[in-house]
Amino acid sequence: MYKTTTDTESFEPFLMDGTKAGEVHWITPGVSGIWRVLPGQLPEETPYEFExxxxxxxxxxxxxxxxxxxxxxxxxxxxxxxxxxxxxxTWHFRMPFRKLFIHA
Structure with a gap:
C-alpha cells in the first residue's frame, strides 16, 4: 500500500526532451502521477507523442x-x-490544467 498527498511542494519539474513541460507528482515513478501545467509553463498549443x-x-x-x-x-x-x-x-490547453495519468 502506498499513500501520497498532492500538496504544492510535492510537484517537481516534468521534462520532455530536456525542457520543462509542466510539473508532475509521481504516484508510481514512471507509471502514474498527477501532471499539471500553469499559465506560462507551456504554449496553449503543444505537440505530444504518447510514448x-x-x-x-x-x-x-x-x-x-x-x-x-x-x-x-x-x-x-x-x-x-x-x-x-x-x-x-496536439494538445490545446485551457489553463491551469491538471490530469491523473497512468501508463500501462
Missing part, C-alpha cells in the same frame, strides 16, 4: 486533443480518455 499507452483523467481545466489522423476530443474535469503508444497529437 507509452496512457489513460488520462482530467482533474482541472480542459484540453482539446487532436491526433495526427484528425480525430479530436474535448476533455473537461471528470472526463477519461485512453491513447495507444505512438499516437502523435
Amino acid at each position: 507509452k499507452p496512457e489513460t488520462i483523467h482530467v482533474l482541472e481545466g480542459s484540453v482539446t486533443i487532436t491526433t495526427e489522423d484528425g480525430e479530436s476530443v474535448d476533455l473537461r474535469p471528470g472526463d477519461i480518455a485512453a491513447y495507444s503508444q505512438g499516437v502523435k497529437s
Whole structure:
C-alpha cells in the first residue's frame, strides 16, 4: 500500500526532451502521477507523442486533443480518455490544467 498527498511542494519539474513541460507528482515513478501545467509553463498549443499507452483523467481545466489522423476530443474535469503508444497529437490547453495519468 502506498499513500501520497498532492500538496504544492510535492510537484517537481516534468521534462520532455530536456525542457520543462509542466510539473508532475509521481504516484508510481514512471507509471502514474498527477501532471499539471500553469499559465506560462507551456504554449496553449503543444505537440505530444504518447510514448507509452496512457489513460488520462482530467482533474482541472480542459484540453482539446487532436491526433495526427484528425480525430479530436474535448476533455473537461471528470472526463477519461485512453491513447495507444505512438499516437502523435496536439494538445490545446485551457489553463491551469491538471490530469491523473497512468501508463500501462
